[in-house]
Amino acid sequence: MSDDGVPQRGRGYRKGPVLLRGSQIPLETTDQRLLAKGERADWVHSDPWRVMRIQSEFVEGxxxxxxxxxxxxxxxxxxxxxxxxxxxxxxxxxxxxVEAGYAVITGGGPGIMEAANKGARTAGGVSVGLGIELPFEQGVNEHVNLGINFRYFFARKTMFVKYAQGFIVLPGGFGTFDELFEAVTLVQTRKVTSFPLVLFGADYWGGLLDWVRTAVLDRGMISAHDLDLLHITDDPDEAVEHVVEKGAVLADERRAQAALAADEKASADSA
Structure with missing residues (x-):
């Protein structure tokens, strides 16, 4: 988007495997149609078929x-x-x-996403872009060498989490906040195995963390140790080092827990 919030024209509007431009762009997205609250009961007959499309997005991803x-x-x-x-x-x-041995996954768009994909591609690594159907043209940036386009946000967000060993979050808007807090929530509630999570840009994220440490923590909405889930830095090297080192520690912990569980099962079986 431009600074005044007007959507910029991109290289094409993606609707699943279909590319649309200009007057062919629909006025509403697939997500809008899915979540629409119709007054009639026609959706009872169409939504089961919609489930097949949703299933196909997960399978393809x-x-x-x-x-x-x-x-x-x-x-x-x-x-x-x-x-x-x-x-x-x-x-x-x-x-x-990439130099540390990781593929890079982004939303596939311009801005920060394009930059991270560019760095990964020029380093000779796997540069993944998970595009999304939006009500304006955007397209997957040219630095993606493995791209997937999604109709549904929830299918796309599953891919961000399932295939990542860590997250690095740079300054962004509501979409970035959504991705950040979903990742933190999944770790906090142990819906996923813990992974390193880095906030890049102390001047940008510092105020948010101050609010979390005071208003949120003081009211008992979170526990003090929940703050340990987030690492903040202004140094790209430190951001990647934290992912590598914290990831190695967490992997060791998972292996130790698996070995302990195996020993307990073996003891129970022999009792």
Whole structure:
């Protein structure tokens, strides 16, 4: 988008495998139709078929990403200009992640996403873009060498989590906040195995963390140890090092827990 919030024209509007441009772009997205509250009961007859399309998005996503190996999801604004320092830092983070042995997963769009994909591609790594159907043209950026387009946000968000061993979150807007807090919630509630989560940009994220440490923590909405889930830095090297080191610690913990569970099962079986 431009600074005044007007959607910018991109390289094509993706609707699943279909590419649309200009007057062919629909006025509403698939998600809007899914979540629409109709007054009639016609949806009872159409929604079961819609489930098949949803299922196909999961199947295609799982199939495309199953063999990418260790990966890190990088989130951030689509509005960040290539001349902004955040773009340069995101590009460096993408490069460093590949050099550390990771594929890079982004939303596939412009701005921070494009920068991270660019850094990953130029470093010779796997540069993944998970595109989404939006009510304006955007398209997957040219630095993606493995791209998937989704109709449904929830299917796309599952891929961000399932195939990532860590998250690095750069400055962004509501979409970035949504991705950040979903990741934190999944770890906090143990719906997923814990993974490292980095907030990049102390000047941007500092105020949010101050609010969490005071208003949220003081009211007992979270526990003090929940704050340990987030690591904040302004250094691309430190961001990637935290992912690597914290990831190794968590992997060791998982192996120890698995060994303990196996020993307990063996003892129970022999009793």
């Amino acid at each position: 799982f199939g495309a990403l199953a063999e990418i190996g260790p990966a890190v999801s990088v989130f951030g604004s689509a509005r960040t200009d290539p001349a902004h320092p955040d773009y340069t830092r995101a590009e460096e983070i993408g490069r460093l992640l």
